[in-house]
Amino acid sequence: MTDVIGSPRREFAARLRRVDPLPYFFILPIALLLAAVSFYPTLYAIWLGMTDATLLRLARAKFIGIDNVLRAFADPVFLNGLWRTLRWDIVVVGAEVAIALPIALFLNRNFFGRGFVRAAIVVPYIIPPAVTALVFVYIVDGNFGILNEILLRLGLINHYVPWLSEPTSSFFVTAGAMIWAGTPLMVIIILAALQTIPSEIYEAALVDGASSWQQFRFITWPHLLPTITFLILLRMIWMSNHIDIIYIVTRGGPGFANYTEAVYSFMLTSQFQIGYASAVAVILAIVLMAASAFYVRHLARSVLS
């Protein structure tokens, strides 16, 4: 009467014995790695964000709960940072897509030397961002920047301008560098999406007398829309995280002009205020990861099916 076949406990034990440990051994290395350098630090960052830790007095950090969050929302640099981050995202991603689309459309046609042109287009993306930043700093330099020289000769300015010293122009220089470096990725992805459109559709449309514009509007664009939407979303998320180029070109800009949230957190870290820096970073992360969770779930599903 005690052990009826199908009793829950027995079934569970039986199922446990049948579990094959082998897949877990394959997963183990990367799981350990990511646990150590991603998961645990993230939890630690959340914890740190709730203390008043500084790098110098780490051992005496006090738990202060959400005080850092309250401080952030009263902090003008933080609040302006929200706007600056958004501005950075929109300008950079908008320009990247606007420039990438025509290029991708162009590369979709077969022409002589296409492989070479495509490779040349991708080059800016492969270059170390630090180098890109250096090159742009060099080009816009107030004393011997080639940009000034060109503008002078075109008669657009009267004398050399120190572009990086003005908030507005420094923003555009930095954005320009980022756009220059980031557009190739967009081109490649849009191009890949374009190449999934079967050419028969275009041929059929041509037979029906559709103009190029109509073909674009009714065939190409609807087909691209989902890809481009995803692309914009992801790229904006990534731009919100970006620090490298902004930091190297402007170190935050004249004053705080170029302080996006990510840059702000970074600057706080270098000033040793790691409790507050963590809080800012975690706030940023929560917003971004909420947005990216949808994509990740979709990705995990599509990859595993």
Next chain:
Amino acid sequence: MLVYSLAPLVWILIASITPELRADSWSSGRTVQFFPSQPTFQNYIDLFANVPFGTYFINSTIVATGTMFVAVLTASLGAYGFVRFRFWGRRTLLFAMLMAYMVPSVVLLVPLLVIFRAYGLINTYPGLILAESTNTAPFVLLLMINYFSSLPRELEEQALVDGCSRLGALWRIVLPLAIPGLVAGGLFAFIAAWNNFLFAFLFAATDATRTLPVIMRLFALGEPAVWGISAAGAVVTTLPVALVFFLFQKMLISGLAAGAVKG
């Protein structure tokens, strides 16, 4: 369009062979030439003489190669596990790992800084390699999962039927087939690690361990007063990555299209 793409690069190349371009503020009246009247390679020589550039180059190489191996090893094993087996927690674990990929580096800066200090990993190669893995390992994982999914199961099944162990099948059948994918993943990891600035800047700040992108920043601040040297440095920093890219273009570009998200 080509002009747009290549112009800044051509300029930096020219700059690197320009002699003696001083960053003096009082010479603002002087005009900039498009091409130097006396091109020279002296800047390259000065580069290695005045700045411990050779050390930095070696450091970058070590870190990038190390990251490549760590990322490819862990990610390919993990990818194989995810693709070839169905096990409890499969979806959740993958989701978790991909979320790790999405964690902004900013968030990790502080904790890794504290943790590394505690374990003495600051300014060491292993420390930097570990840090870079946060970005590269999940991306290579994604790449390898895509890749393994496209390999036919039949060959392994055949080997298993013939009496091979799972591991044996992996070693003898899958591995040779997987080499193109592994190479692609490795290259991406290498490039990402070579180009990385943020972690290198924070976790390898001494002259002995500094990597190239960090020097780029110092140059941007006007460190050596001769811009020609900075430009030469930029060219040398870019060369390995550019070389890798040109040799493996097709592979890299299709890999980008397939899985690149974070860049």
